[in-house]
Amino acid sequence: MPVGRRPPPAGPAAVGTAGGTAHAAVRTAPGRRRRTNxxxxxxxxxxxxxxxxxxxxIIAGLRLYPLALGVNFSFTGDGDRNGQNVGLDNYAALFDDPLFTASLRNVGLLVLLLPVAVAVPGLLATFIYLKVPGHxxxxxxxxxxxxLSPVIIGAVFNLLLAFDGPANSLLGAVGLGPIDWLGDPGTAMYAVVGVHIWATFGMGLVVFLAGFATLDASLIDAARVDGASLxxxxxxxxxPGLSRTVQFVVVTTMIGMLTSMFGxxxxxxxxxxxxxxxxPEYYIWFQQGQMSRPALASxxxxxxxxxxxxxxxxxxxILRRSGRED
Structure with missing residues (x-):
C-alpha cells in the first residue's frame, strides 16, 4: 500500500463476517456455560x-463381612459335627443352657440399672457446669x-468388698451387719455393675460437658431468676436442651455395659x-476359650x-418420644 493512503473501509462482506462470528460466540456461550454448570x-x-x-x-470389609461370617458359622457344628450344617441346633442348645438364660436375665438387670449409669455422669457434669461447691x-x-485397667480396678475392689474388708468394717461401725458383696448371688451382680459405673462414668461426663458447650446459658439464668430449684x-x-447428648450417652453406655465388663x-x-x-460376653468367652465350642460361641x-x-x-x-413431649 502506498505511503499516505488510508486502508479502504471494510466492505459489507467483512462486516457481515465479523458480526456473524460475534453473534455465533454470543449464541454458543450460554450453551457452553450450561454444559460446564x-x-x-x-x-x-x-x-x-x-x-x-x-x-x-472399611466398615464393610472389617465389620460387616466378619459379622456375616460369624452368623454363618453359628449354623455349623462343633466337635464331631465340625463344619457340618446343623441348622438351629446351636440356638436351641443356647436357650436350653441355664448359664445363657441367666446371662440374658442379667442383661435385663443392666437395662434397669442403665438410668443410674447415665445419671451419675450427667449430674456430675451439671454440677461442674453450674459451678456448685466442690466442682x-x-x-x-x-x-x-x-x-485404670479393669484388672487393677477389679483387684482393688476385691480387697474393698471382701467379707472382712473396709466396706464391711464401715457397715459394722454404724451397726449394720457384714454383706458378702461378691459371694452372695443376690448382691454380686449389683456390686460388679456398681464398680463398672464408677470405672467408666468419666467418658460419659466428657460427652455431657461437650453437650453443655452447646446449651443456651440464658435459659438457665432465666430459670434461676424465676426461682427454679436445681x-x-x-x-x-x-x-431437653441436651436430648441429643443424652441419647448418645444412653446408647454408648448400654453397649459398654454389654461388651466391656469382661475384665x-x-x-x-x-x-x-x-x-x-x-x-453374654462372658458366656461367649467361656464356650470359645474353655469349652472349645466356637460355633456355639458364634x-x-x-x-x-x-x-x-x-x-x-x-x-x-423412647428418648425421641419423650423429647417431643417435652
Missing amino acids: GRFARADRLAPYVLVAPAVL RVYRSVYFFPAV PKVVRHVVV LLYVMTGGGPEGSTYL AASTVLFGVMLVVGMLQLA
Whole structure:
C-alpha cells in the first residue's frame, strides 16, 4: 500500500463476517456455560459418595463381612459335627443352657440399672457446669478411673468388698451387719455393675460437658431468676436442651455395659457365684476359650448382637418420644 493512503473501509462482506462470528460466540456461550454448570452439578452430587466411600469400604470389609461370617458359622457344628450344617441346633442348645438364660436375665438387670449409669455422669457434669461447691474437685478427679485397667480396678475392689474388708468394717461401725458383696448371688451382680459405673462414668461426663458447650446459658439464668430449684432446672432446662447428648450417652453406655465388663467379671467373680454374674460376653468367652465350642460361641454372639440392636432402637424411640413431649 502506498505511503499516505488510508486502508479502504471494510466492505459489507467483512462486516457481515465479523458480526456473524460475534453473534455465533454470543449464541454458543450460554450453551457452553450450561454444559460446564452441568458437569459441576454432577461433580457436586458425586462428591459426598466419593468422600464416604473409603469409610464404607472399611466398615464393610472389617465389620460387616466378619459379622456375616460369624452368623454363618453359628449354623455349623462343633466337635464331631465340625463344619457340618446343623441348622438351629446351636440356638436351641443356647436357650436350653441355664448359664445363657441367666446371662440374658442379667442383661435385663443392666437395662434397669442403665438410668443410674447415665445419671451419675450427667449430674456430675451439671454440677461442674453450674459451678456448685466442690466442682473443682470433680473436674480434677473425674477422669481418673477411666485410665485404670479393669484388672487393677477389679483387684482393688476385691480387697474393698471382701467379707472382712473396709466396706464391711464401715457397715459394722454404724451397726449394720457384714454383706458378702461378691459371694452372695443376690448382691454380686449389683456390686460388679456398681464398680463398672464408677470405672467408666468419666467418658460419659466428657460427652455431657461437650453437650453443655452447646446449651443456651440464658435459659438457665432465666430459670434461676424465676426461682427454679436445681432439680427443676435439670428437669425442664438441662435435659431437653441436651436430648441429643443424652441419647448418645444412653446408647454408648448400654453397649459398654454389654461388651466391656469382661475384665471385671473375670477378676472379681469369675462368673460366680452359681453363675449369677454371667453376661453374654462372658458366656461367649467361656464356650470359645474353655469349652472349645466356637460355633456355639458364634451363635451366642449373634444373639448378643440382636439384643444390643433391639435394646438400642427401643431406647432411641423412647428418648425421641419423650423429647417431643417435652
